[in-house]
Amino acid sequence: MEAFHMSQHLIRIATRKSPLALWQAEFVKAELERIHPGLSVELVPMTTKGDVLLDTPLAKVGGKGLFVKELEVAMLEDRADIAVHSMKDVPVDFPEGLGLEIICEREDPRDAFVSNNFANLAELPKGAVVGTSSLRRQCQIRAMRPDLIIKDLRGNVGTRLAKLDSGDYDAIILAAAGLIRLKLISRIASYISPEESLPANGQGAVGIECRTDDARVKALLAPLEHLETRYRVIAERAMNTRLEGGCQVPIGAYAEIEGDELTLRGLVGNPDGSQIITGQVKGLKSEASQLGEQLAEILLAQGAKTILDAVYGKA
Numbered sequence: 001m002e003a004f005h006m007s008q009h010l011i012r013i014a015t016r017k018s019p020l021a022l023w024q025a026e027f028v029k030a031e032l033e034r035i036h037p038g039l040s041v042e043l044v045p046m047t048t049k050g051d052v053l054l055d056t057p058l059a060k061v062g063g064k065g066l067f068v069k070e071l072e073v074a075m076l077e078d079r080a081d082i083a084v085h086s087m088k089d090v091p092v093d094f095p096e097g098l099g100l101e102i103i104c105e106r107e108d109p110r111d112a113f114v115s116n117n118f119a120n121l122a123e124l125p126k127g128a129v130v131g132t133s134s135l136r137r138q139c140q141i142r143a144m145r146p147d148l149i150i151k152d153l154r155g156n157v158g159t160r161l162a163k164l165d166s167g168d169y170d171a172i173i174l175a176a177a178g179l180i181r182l183k184l185i186s187r188i189a190s191y192i193s194p195e196e197s198l199p200a201n202g203q204g205a206v207g208i209e210c211r212t213d214d215a216r217v218k219a220l221l222a223p224l225e226h227l228e229t230r231y232r233v234i235a236e237r238a239m240n241t242r243l244e245g246g247c248q249v250p251i252g253a254y255a256e257i258e259g260d261e262l263t264l265r266g267l268v269g270n271p272d273g274s275q276i277i278t279g280q281v282k283g284l285k286s287e288a289s290q291l292g293e294q295l296a297e298i299l300l301a302q303g304a305k306t307i308l309d310a311v312y313g314k315a
């Protein structure tokens, strides 16, 4: 067979090697092969700078862009065709020539309370130690329970669970979606509702990045698009973008859709939970990105900028 002919029937997925990244890549591979009989999909596993620095606090190593750069270079150099991302980890801007073309159907967007001894946050005794490195989770937990001690927790999902099991924490908070995908749903003691703690923008959704001029790949990917998830994630990301939310921010955003109506809730707080600003907008789902910007303006008018500047060390 000619090389040209082969490449027409092949899609190469650049992926990190973490179990969750591999799950997501395998999921997209299986979907593509199911929808397009005769298509071959290959995984191209690679190590990113973020993986090498996995135990360094995120704020110190420069944020989540570190987990995608190598994958993007591989696509630009035509060593891979697509990359699959957790939407909550995808930076706002893409390099010239690459774009996020597809957003797949969302998994459970909630945070999960994981503990071997306690059923939920309310049950934790005074002074209990909760593991999370997310300022968003820390802020909302401290607002509910100022008496709890928040301790940094990094690493892949498996590493985090092992740290819980070794007794370093009374409970940890993880995204439900990651645990469900890795068949670890039995580790979830309870779900934290968006009313208690707003998820991160894009949480639970998987997106696919590819070369913007690659019509062949874009056509093959098109059936994986889930429009309702796209509207929700666009609204959430637009809010974050307008707030100039970087990689590590105490910002929550959560959109829901009923019929044509989209409801977006947002939150900005400081890490110790002593200040929290919340807001909500409703409108047509077709105006998702305007709704996100509108909610950001509402939060900014209530002082979100002062809080965020203090978190970023600008104040």
Ligand SMILES: NCc1[nH]cc(CCC(=O)O)c1CC(=O)O
Pocket (backbone or CB within 6 Å): 020, 086, 087, 088, 089, 157, 173, 174, 175, 176, 177, 178, 202, 203, 204, 205, 206
């Ligand atoms: N920050 C890491 C990360 N990025 C995506 C997920 C899994 C859930 C998702 O797809 O949003 C996780 C783990 C976690 O937050 O517990």
